[in-house]
Amino acid sequence: MSISNEIFFAGITEINQKLTKKEFSAVELARAFCDRLESIGPRYNALALSLRKDVLRDAKEVDGDIKRDRLRGPLQGVPFGAKDLLAYAKHPTTWGAKPYEDQVFDYTASVLKHIGKRGGLLTGKLAMVELAGGPSYRYASASLTGPGLNPWDNTRWSGGSSSGSAIAVAAGLVTYALGSETSGSILTPSAFCGVTGLRPTYGLVSRHGAMALSWTLDKIGPICRSAEDCGLVLEAIAGAEYGDASSAKKSFYYTPQFARDLKDVRVGYAPVDFSEGVDPAARADYAKALETIKSLGVQVTEATLPEFPYGAVIGTIISAEGSAIFEPLVKSGKVDQLADQRQIAGLKAGLEIPANEYLKAMRIRALIQEAFHDLLSTVDVLIAPTRFDPAPKLTQPLDRRATERPTPATPGLTTLIPAGNLAGLPALSIPCGFANGMPMGLQLVGSPFSENMLLAIGKTFQDRTDWHKRRPPIAA
Amino acid sequence: MSKFTRRELAAALSTSAVLLARPQAAPPPALPANPEEELKAAQAQLRDNAAQLDKFPLPMDAEPATMFKP
Numbered sequence: 286m287s288i289s290n291e292i293f294f295a296g297i298t299e300i301n302q303k304l305t306k307k308e309f310s311a312v313e314l315a316r317a318f319c320d321r322l323e324s325i326g327p328r329y330n331a332l333a334l335s336l337r338k339d340v341l342r343d344a345k346e347v348d349g350d351i352k353r354d355r356l357r358g359p360l361q362g363v364p365f366g367a368k369d370l371l372a373y374a375k376h377p378t379t380w381g382a383k384p385y386e387d388q389v390f391d392y393t394a395s396v397l398k399h400i401g402k403r404g405g406l407l408t409g410k411l412a413m414v415e416l417a418g419g420p421s422y423r424y425a426s427a428s429l430t431g432p433g434l435n436p437w438d439n440t441r442w443s444g445g446s447s448s449g450s451a452i453a454v455a456a457g458l459v460t461y462a463l464g465s466e467t468s469g470s471i472l473t474p475s476a477f478c479g480v481t482g483l484r485p486t487y488g489l490v491s492r493h494g495a496m497a498l499s500w501t502l503d504k505i506g507p508i509c510r511s512a513e514d515c516g517l518v519l520e521a522i523a524g525a526e527y528g529d530a531s532s533a534k535k536s537f538y539y540t541p542q543f544a545r546d547l548k549d550v551r552v553g554y555a556p557v558d559f560s561e562g563v564d565p566a567a568r569a570d571y572a573k574a575l576e577t578i579k580s581l582g583v584q585v586t587e588a589t590l591p592e593f594p595y596g597a598v599i600g601t602i603i604s605a606e607g608s609a610i611f612e613p614l615v616k617s618g619k620v621d622q623l624a625d626q627r628q629i630a631g632l633k634a635g636l637e638i639p640a641n642e643y644l645k646a647m648r649i650r651a652l653i654q655e656a657f658h659d660l661l662s663t664v665d666v667l668i669a670p671t672r673f674d675p676a677p678k679l680t681q682p683l684d685r686r687a688t689e690r691p692t693p694a695t696p697g698l699t700t701l702i703p704a705g706n707l708a709g710l711p712a713l714s715i716p717c718g719f720a721n722g723m724p725m726g727l728q729l730v731g732s733p734f735s736e737n738m739l740l741a742i743g744k745t746f747q748d749r750t751d752w753h754k755r756r757p758p759i760a761a
Numbered sequence: 762m763s764k765f766t767r768r769e770l771a772a773a774l775s776t777s778a779v780l781l782a783r784p785q786a787a788p789p790p791a792l793p794a795n796p797e798e799e800l801k802a803a804q805a806q807l808r809d810n811a812a813q814l815d816k817f818p819l820p821m822d823a824e825p826a827t828m829f830k831p
Contacts, residue, residue: 421806423792501826597813604807630799634807645814647825654826685789 293457311362315344331452333369361404366459370496382415394494411449419498419607427625436757444474451478476671476726483515487709488533491526512743544741553588553664555697570718591656601646608635669698671726716752
């Protein structure tokens with residue numbers, strides 16, 4: 286049976302229903318997705334490793350299960366991809382970095398095992414910024430597979446560090462993907478590529494089998510076509526994990542049917558973010574997005590972030606932890622094999638951070654967490670543009686501001702990405718418009734473990750808009 | 762004993778301290794041209810981070826973040 290082109294852009298539930306109705310088999314579906322991932326993925330530098338042989342074997346088992354009515358939920362038979370920082374036994378896991386190009390683990394990351402138990406089909410490992418970008422990098426080319434090319438305009442960057450994950454979802458190469466975030470690595474590529482990304486609460490999802498960049502900041506989460514799909518994937522990957530010291534030992538059940546009445550939800554925002562703070566070409570769409578949020582019936586109020594040196598705090602923590610983690614790489618000299626000179630220098634310099642500076646950053650971080658606890662007792666959700674400018678050109682130095690636009694007198698919520706990561710808060714990025722043809726995202730941040738509320742707002746927003754259904758111009 | 766909780770103290774002090782510490786807008790320096798300059802630039806960035814942290818007043822009982830409250 287032939288697979289329609291539409292299926293590459295379908296959501297999880299729709300694909301699973303077609304499988305259980307036997308409109309096509311899991312083997313046919315997996316083969317079609319592998320063909321597409323292998324042919325289109327390299328064009329955008331999105332593919333690290335195709336797992337065709339393994340996934341066809343797994344798909345055959347899924348077909349057998351469906352035939353016997355052994356149904357395992359909505360992820361069963363649905364193809365997905367995983368950022369190449371997640372171990373998959375007996376296959377290369379490169380972490381996107383030349384020094385690790387031959388690295389093979391004999392175990393599989395817990396999140397992949399969780400999805401595997403539900404019949405999910407891992408079609409490939411997806412490209413990423415080398416070492417998840419830690420502690421910092423200058424160019425989009427900081428990757429073993431080259432710069433992540435944006436499916437909306439391949440002269441622009443996809444965002445990182447979960448570059449391949451966002452590209453693959455946007456281009457219909459997988460139905461969903463797993464990414465990771467230390468400070469913006471799920472939200473940024475999701476916004477730049479026009480897909481929906483969820484950064485879970487710190488500790489909700491196991492990191493067992495994932496590369497570490499910062500023990501106190503790393504999170505694994507889904508990048509999908511919709512908020513609803515993010516909820517379905519999060520339910521599969523969340524949960525207690527004794528192989529991960531950071532585990533919050535909490536489960537997550539996606540329960541849209543029990544979503545809080547949106548009339549009771551207080552949404553905080555800074556008007557400046559939606560006017561002079563954001564790219565002028567996107568302002569009309571952001572104004573509409575704000576109106577749509579208001580039309581949901583939520584209580585909207587103005588909010589400001591507590592004043593803290595977020596950049597210096599998170600920079601110090603990522604540098605200190607990242608350099609400690611990769612100290613053997615630095616001391617072996619193999620660090621010089623990385624693609625990005627700024628990243629090499631940053632990893633070397635991070636080894637010189639005194640203990641008192643790291644501790645100072647972590648002490649300020651404790652106050653940040655308390656301040657957000659207070660702020661999120663006055664509002665339930667903070668919203669802001671995920672990124673205030675669209676995806677930059679590939680040659681743009683990422684440590685230089687790409688725009689000549691003057692910085693607004695008040696900062697609004699521009700530091701919400703580092704602030705939310707420091708406080709361990711969940712965040713959802715949903716597509717909400719375009720700036721000169723490039724997608725823009727809206728970021729929703731809530732209290733720890735408030736994912737169901739964020740997803741409910743995201744889903745209702747997406748029920749009323751079609752930004753998340755827009756497709757980039759991909760030639761077959 | 763202080764009459765303020767550390768949260769109140771931090772809130773009171775943070776705004777003024779951080780606003781004062783905010784660097785003035787200046788054109789970015791030229792991109793480093795070689796690995797030695799890159800290393801110096803990375804070290805300078807860390808020193809700048811440390812200087813910003815130093816300007817933030819911390820009460821003695823502000824302990825490092827080690828866990829996350831739901």
